[in-house]
Amino acid sequence: MTKIQPASNPQDFREFPMTKSNFGLIKQLAYEYAGIKLTGHKQEMVYGRLSRRIRSLKLGDFDQYCELIIDRNNPEVSNFINAISTNLTAFFRELHHFEYLEQWFCKDVLKSYIGDMSSVRIWSAGCSSGEEPYSIAMTIDRALRLRTGNFDIKILATDLDSKVLAKATQGIYETDCLTNLDDQLLHGNFDTEKTDEGGVSVKDKIRRYVHFKRLNLLEEWPMQGKFDAIFCRNVVIYFDVPTKRKLFDRYANILKPNGYLFIGHSESLHGITDRFKSKGKTIYQLSTDGM
Ligand SMILES: C[S@@+](CC[C@H](N)C(=O)[O-])C[C@H]1O[C@@H](n2cnc3c(N)ncnc32)[C@H](O)[C@@H]1O
Known part of the structure; x- marks a missing residue:
């Protein structure tokens, strides 16, 4: 019986593979557009939130998504910012x-x-x-x-x-x-x-x-x-x-x-x-x- 070989990178199994250069560009744009500094350990959060955008736009991968958001005037830019910002709050917090x-x-x-x-x-x-x-x-x-x-x-x-x-x-x-x-x-x-x-x-x-x-x-x-x-x-x-x-x-x-x-x-x-x-x-x- 042939054993299925595990992918060298577990991320290869993902619905939309996110390359290093995709994440690099997303980091750069998050900083440029919103001053948000995304560190490496935010990659999973970014992946989850932006995959939802890719799915709803019916795109094929992160390359296509990056092509949209690199244009600052593209309407997707505001969804991009919404997706990466964290909105936790509460009444009378602190x-x-x-x-x-x-x-x-x-x-x-x-x-x-x-x-x-x-x-x-x-x-x-x-x-x-x-x-x-x-x-x-x-x-x-x-x-x-x-x-x-x-x-x-x-x-x-x-x-x-x-x-x-x-x-x-x-x-x-x-x-x-x-x-x-x-x-x-x-x-x-x-x-x-x-x-x-x-x-x-x-x-x-x-x-x-x-x-x-x-x-x-x-x-x-x-x-x-x-x-x-x-x-x-x-x-x-x-x-x-x-x-x-x-x-x-x-x-x-x-x-x-x-x-x-x-x-x-x-x-x-x-x-x-x-x-x-x-x-x-x-x-x-x-x-x-x-x-
Ligand atoms: C964690 S919430 C804090 C909400 C509230 N101030 C509190 O302490 O409960 C942070 C908010 O800052 C907003 N934010 C992040 N970067 C921003 C920017 N460059 N300009 C304006 N708002 C920004 C996010 O969209 C988010 O709603």
Whole structure:
């Protein structure tokens, strides 16, 4: 009986073989288009996600796929970026940031309110499917509960991935995603009657604060005014040091004096920028000599 010889490379058995040069080009384009640094150990994840694209486009192999995405104007490029970016998020993820935000808002915005229009601008940069900007809106809405006054509050929420942004704009979440919320937060901020899709919907009083836009952080920013706070959490993990340096420098330039920057739990500004001073775990404030 003839034995089947194992392939010298186990990847040869795959539905769509991915050559070294395919992966090399994918890495290069991920970096060029989105600043995402794909290391060798991400190869399996990339293979799985892009195979799905190849199948749905009815292509034969990775060579054909690479031919499409090498052209930056090809519509597939946005699906490519969506497929390689990681969108994990949650409501009130890293709760201490929202506690800090509420304290700041009550102390610096509400206490100093003297009757004129008070405007507050917050940016959720890399907002994924919307849990982060809606958590910011819920925090501020709660702080405003007992106050009357002329407050103009806007939360800009941006992401590179158009798919997650569509979900964010829809504002409908499975109840499994809401386990972090106590009864008051849940009933106060969601229409808890289930929608046709089987989820619950963020109330209009929260949605009205948040404006979603597609934006690649590495490209031009169209915003004109400055921000009181920027949340850029769990976004720069794949960026290399020069990209991070440039990005955090741009954040410093677009913050108001004493503005705040919130970063992800495993991130740090050490060796990246000295334009911020630390205000506690992963919370920074623009330093006056850094302006
Ligand atoms: C892991 S999620 C973090 C979501 C949220 N900030 C949080 O901490 O829960 C990272 C998000 O950053 C986005 N992202 C990655 N690179 C980006 C870029 N160059 N420009 C804009 N968004 C980017 C991804 O699409 C993804 O939705």
